[in-house]
Amino acid sequence: MRRSPWSTLAVLALAQFMVVLDVTIVNVALPDMQTDLGFSTDRLQWVISAYTLVFGGFLLLGGRAGDLLGRRRLFVAGLVVFGLASLAGGFAQSPNMLIALRAVQGLGGAMLSPAALSILTVTFAPGRDRNIALGIWGGLAGLGGTLGVVAGGFLVDDASWRWVFFVNVPVAAALVAITPLIVRESRVGNASGGRTFDLPGALLATTGTLALTYGVIRAEPLGWSDPEVFGSLIAAVVLLAGFVVAESRSSAPLVPLRMFRSRSLSLSSVQLGLNGAAFLSMFFLAAIFLQQVRGRSAVETGVQFLPMGVAAIVGATLASALVTRIGTRPVHLAGAVMSVAGLLLLTTAGADGSYAAELLPGFTLFGFGIMWVGVPGQISAVSEVDHRDAGAASGLVSAGYQIGGVLGLAVVNTLSTSLANSRLAEGADPQTALVDAFHRGILVAAAFAAVNAGLALVQKQRVPDAEEIAEAVPV
Known part of the structure; x- marks a missing residue:
């Protein structure tokens, strides 16, 4: 199979389409998930939040890892993680299991999405072709979000909520199989050249945000003065402050404070x-x-x-x-x-x-x-x-x-x-x-x-x- 830029774009855009589709396809399945697995009203939001929080928290780390380890390699690894988490999510038997697997899905998305965008930008030179490629990329992402709510509805009504996860599996598997045939590997430098992952920065940012979110959610049933809530909020302040300190001292921070x-x-x-x-x-x-x-x-x-x-x-x-x-x-x-x-x-x-x-x-x-x-x-x-x-x-x-x-x-x-x-x-x-x-x-x-x-x-x-x-x- 010939490695043309446009076939590369097709693979990358389809992967991004799948990731964005997954964000919206799950929303219409929430009531069925709540009934089937026994979610409480306040915990149901974690089906959405676990994915989004981990995706956002590790997005920068995913981009850095792609630069160092190889963008195609990380893209394929992200597809594998996303696909396996989707498969397991379809078999989830409890709220905790589903929430945990949604977090793993978010990690897979944080690995593949920035790697895909980096591959796209190095595949197409600045100018008309790159502009067209980015337009197709953004358009398919928008279409994925739009179609997700309808596709999710059909899957939930005609099969079950579990199929909003199963539907990702054949797409991810097909992309894993064809990516090495179509997409070229690329990377920037290496760790010995002075670039590092800054894993502490990613972990501090994500756990700090997680603690803040948890404290806000638990404030409703427990009250703001409850030790669990107060402790979560204090932990969030400490962790996020630690993130700022870590970034200020890192030789290659995820977020340069300048x-x-x-x-x-x-x-x-x-x-x-x-x-x-x-x-x-x-x-x-x-x-x-x-x-x-x-x-x-x-x-x-x-x-x-x-x-x-x-x-x-x-x-x-x-x-x-x-x-x-x-x-x-x-x-x-x-x-x-x-x-x-x-x-x-x-x-x-x-x-x-x-x-x-x-x-x-x-x-x-x-x-x-x-x-x-x-x-x-x-x-x-x-x-x-x-x-x-x-x-x-x-x-x-x-x-x-x-x-x-x-x-x-x-x-x-x-x-x-x-x-x-x-x-x-x-x-x-x-x-x-x-x-x-x-x-x-x-x-x-x-x-x-x-x-x-x-x-x-x-x-x-x-x-x-x-x-x-x-x-x-x-x-």
Whole structure:
């Protein structure tokens, strides 16, 4: 089989499609997982958070390991880990087992995704071909997220929730088999040349974020003053402080602290984290709402999410064109405002009501909004960073998006669950309690988006050219 750049792109894009598909395909299966395995309401979010947290926490380490050990080698290893974890996840018999395997899936994704992107950038020279390749890469990733909700619905309704994991196995196996035939190996230097993995940095960042997330989640049932909660939060502060110290002393840090001298990078990392928090929270809450409150099947839930995915794809295209004309700040501000408006529209939805009137406008507007924040945010993130740090900056904001999503979901689910339990204790029926919890959670997500609107006003204005847009790979 000939090793052409475009066949290499096909392999890489299919792998990224699978990874992104897995993020959304699982959401519509959550209620069935909860019933079958006996998940509590507060623990169900870990099916999403375990994957996202480990993926984001080890994303930078995955990129570094690919540079040192060989990008193709790490890409194949990531596929193997992802495929085996998917297979085992389909056979999970308990909540703890499924959560652990989702974390392993996230590790596999953190190995293969940055390696795939690195292979793509070294396969295509800067210019038209690379721009086209990145466009196909980003487009298929967006399509994977959109189709995931529908594919997940069909699998859950026609087979079982376990097939949202099994479906990854033949794809991963096929990619493992054909990758050595199509994709060339590449690496940058070696450890003896002064490059190191910085494993301590990755472990401190991930465990610190995990401790923070756990403390927020446990605060609802136990209270903020409980020793378990307080201890988790203190541990998070210590671990994250240790991460900063480790990075300042490392000869080859995962996150060079000098990058934070860039105001644009610092603000963009926060903006994209808030964007991830709003999106992941809304997606999680809406999947539960549609199935447990409105009684929709998994397929119907996936179809009702579809307009949001289409709007996101269209929104990304429009945002990329607009930023070259009017700049990043107005596009970002408009996106944040659309996100807030879309979420507020969702708070009008009740247990009974028209999808077209109560949910469709909010889903569509929010789909546009998140991409109108994401595209200028990614461009601004790398606008002031030295070229030698461009890869690290891209990895940082991608990790920030994932981790921001996890923390945001923890806050939103904690506040929503607290209200649902309170309403039930007051004698409300379960459906009313769930509707009230959905509304509160969506309002908190809207608050995240509103903060993003404020940050847009203080972010520097950029009017990028086509090359800068191509370099800013969407998260």
